[in-house]
Amino acid sequence: xxxxxxxxxxxxxxxxxxxxxxxxxxxxxxxxxxxxxxxxxxxxxxxxxxxxxxxxxxxxxxxxxxxxxxxxxxxxxxxxxxxxxxxxxxxxxxxxxxxxxxxxxxxxxxxxxxxxxxxxxxxxxxxxxxxxxxxxxxxxxxxxxxxxxxxxxxxxxxxxxxxxxxxxxxxxxxxxxxxxxxxxxxxxxxxxxxxxxxxxxxxxxxxxxxxxxxxxxxxxxxxxxxxxxxxxxxxxxxxxxxxxxxxxxxxxxxxxxxxxxxxxxxxxxxxxxxxxxxxxx
Numbered sequence: 416x417x418x419x420x421x422x423x424x425x426x427x428x429x430x431x432x433x434x435x436x437x438x439x440x441x442x443x444x445x446x447x448x449x450x451x452x453x454x455x456x457x458x459x460x461x462x463x464x465x466x467x468x469x470x471x472x473x474x475x476x477x478x479x480x481x482x483x484x485x486x487x488x489x490x491x492x493x494x495x496x497x498x499x500x501x502x503x504x505x506x507x508x509x510x511x512x513x514x515x516x517x518x519x520x521x522x523x524x525x526x527x528x529x530x531x532x533x534x535x536x537x538x539x540x541x542x543x544x545x546x547x548x549x550x551x552x553x554x555x556x557x558x559x560x561x562x563x564x565x566x567x568x569x570x571x572x573x574x575x576x577x578x579x580x581x582x583x584x585x586x587x588x589x590x591x592x593x594x595x596x597x598x599x600x601x602x603x604x605x606x607x608x609x610x611x612x613x614x615x616x617x618x619x620x621x622x623x624x625x626x627x628x629x630x631x632x633x634x635x636x637x638x639x640x641x642x643x644x645x646x647x648x649x650x651x652x653x654x655x656x657x658x659x660x661x662x663x664x665x666x667x668x669x670x671x672x673x674x675x676x677x678x679x680x681x682x683x684x685x686x687x688x689x690x691x692x693x694x695x696x
Contacts, residue, residue: 416455428468430454450475452530461657481511481519488524492545493537500548513556513592514674517585521549522673525581546581553588560591567619567684568596570612572604574625574634574654582652582673583624589677595684606637613646619684620647622669622676625654638665647683651676 421441424430431447431454443451453474457467484507491499507516528545531537569590571583580602587597598618600609613621621641625634631654641648648666655661661668667683669676 430468484520485524495544497548501552504552517673553584557588557591563596564594570598570618570621572600572609572623573602575605576630576633577625578602586673589673606640610640613644622649624652626652628654635664
């Protein structure tokens with residue numbers, strides 16, 4: 416990051432607060448570097464620096480009570496200690512509930528590991544190992560969840576070029592534990608596959624998640640095709656974080672938090688399927 420940008424953010428927005436050496440040079444703590452990374456990510460998603468600073472302050476407030484758990488997950492990840500990771504996850508779920516654990520503990524941890532990978536602090540094996548442990552934990556929660564409260568269920572998929580599915584698996588686990596059935600199609604969901612799945616099985620809604628801004632058009636193509644089926648559509652992911660990226664995109668944007676996304680879906684699910692979909696099944 417250019418030095419003028421660092422100075423500008425500190426002077427205009429007070430992020431991050433830095434120490435000074437006797438000679439007047441800025442000294443960045445780990446906490447300050449974390450704040451800078453958050454600012455960088457928010458600006459990269461399309462927010463103005465002022466909007467990004469407001470968002471970072473909100474996120475930092477939320478993380479203040481969960482930072483120790485994030486650090487516990489990171490420590491378990493660095494040691495490749497699956498038992499330690501699952502222990503932190505279970506403790507967080509017992510104390511915070513599943514939604515807050517996912518939004519305030521799991522996702523920040525995975526973003527941090529992704530940042531470590533980008534800077535060479537960890538290798539892909541650590542990222543893959545941690546992802547698989549979290550995925551296994553989510554699968555167990557889903558398996559042990561009580562039967563859905565109704566026959567309404569949603570289909571979850573990714574954009575045609577997106578390889579990361581942890582987000583939709585986390586959303587699926589949250590919905591299932593709250594009584595809404597789900598089916599996850601997996602990574603790189605082709606447009607014709609998700610459309611065929613909707614026509615064949617008549618879900619009450621379908622969600623497409625895409626994190627690749629340069630592949631946003633392909634994800635929007637899937638949403639356009641799904642809208643033509645009459646099935647209620649929802650979308651989320653980094654590819655849609657800025658307001659400009661959501662213009663003329665069919666369906667309902669689910670926001671950036673899993674708790675918000677699950678509530679939006681649950682409130683909007685119809686009690687009866689549209690006639691066209693009902694007959695298609």
